[in-house]
Amino acid sequence: MKIDFVYSIYNEISEYVTMITHPKDYSFLRSVVWNPLFILKGCINRKKNLIRAKKSWKPIESDVSKAFRNLNLKLKEEVITCYVHNTGCEGGFNVDSNRIHVRISRVNEGEFLGAVIHELVHLATTKKGQDYTEGENITDSYLAKKPLSDILKRIGDRPQSKL
Numbered sequence: 001m002k003i004d005f006v007y008s009i010y011n012e013i014s015e016y017v018t019m020i021t022h023p024k025d026y027s028f029l030r031s032v033v034w035n036p037l038f039i040l041k042g043c044i045n046r047k048k049n050l051i052r053a054k055k056s057w058k059p060i061e062s063d064v065s066k067a068f069r070n071l072n073l074k075l076k077e078e079v080i081t082c083y084v085h086n087t088g089c090e091g092g093f094n095v096d097s098n099r100i101h102v103r104i105s106r107v108n109e110g111e112f113l114g115a116v117i118h119e120l121v122h123l124a125t126t127k128k129g130q131d132y133t134e135g136e137n138i139t140d141s142y143l144a145k146k147p148l149s150d151i152l153k154r155i156g157d158r159p160q161s162k163l
């Protein structure tokens with residue numbers, strides 16, 4: 001497993017437009033950044049943020065790969081693209097494009113890495129026809145299993161449901 005962290009102003013803006021045109025879809029999430037100034041902030045800090053993302057992920061990459069193998073969690077491809085964004089929800093995933101996105105603003109490193117792992121589990125476990133709650137429950141149950149739970153403890157994040 002390799003994560004390719006990327007930044008895209010196009011993605012950031014299109015997600016933002018989706019969010020402000022569908023605010024109800026975001027109202028139940030535990031943490032949402034609505035302030036459009038974070039788009040600007042994220043664009044200015046894009047290089048710094050990508051370095052931050054890569055630097056924090058690298059030390060746990062092989063442990064997460066091993067944990068996925070142990071738990072028989074299979075990703076469709078060896079390299080997963082992760083968009084790093086600054087507004088909106090904490091993270092998301094797209095099974096069709098085999099990509100995830102994770103917000104880097106206003107979160108500490110442990111929360112960021114926890115969100116990356118959370119979205120990767122979604123990517124590996126989501127089945128057609130599954131609803132939101134079911135998907136979160138399945139993801140949480142994997143995050144509570146060793147060795148994934150040990151990694152989350154080590155990086156300072158807890159299994160979380162509302163991403």
Ligand SMILES: [Zn+2]
Nearest residue numbers: 136161162163
């Ligand atoms: Zn989730």
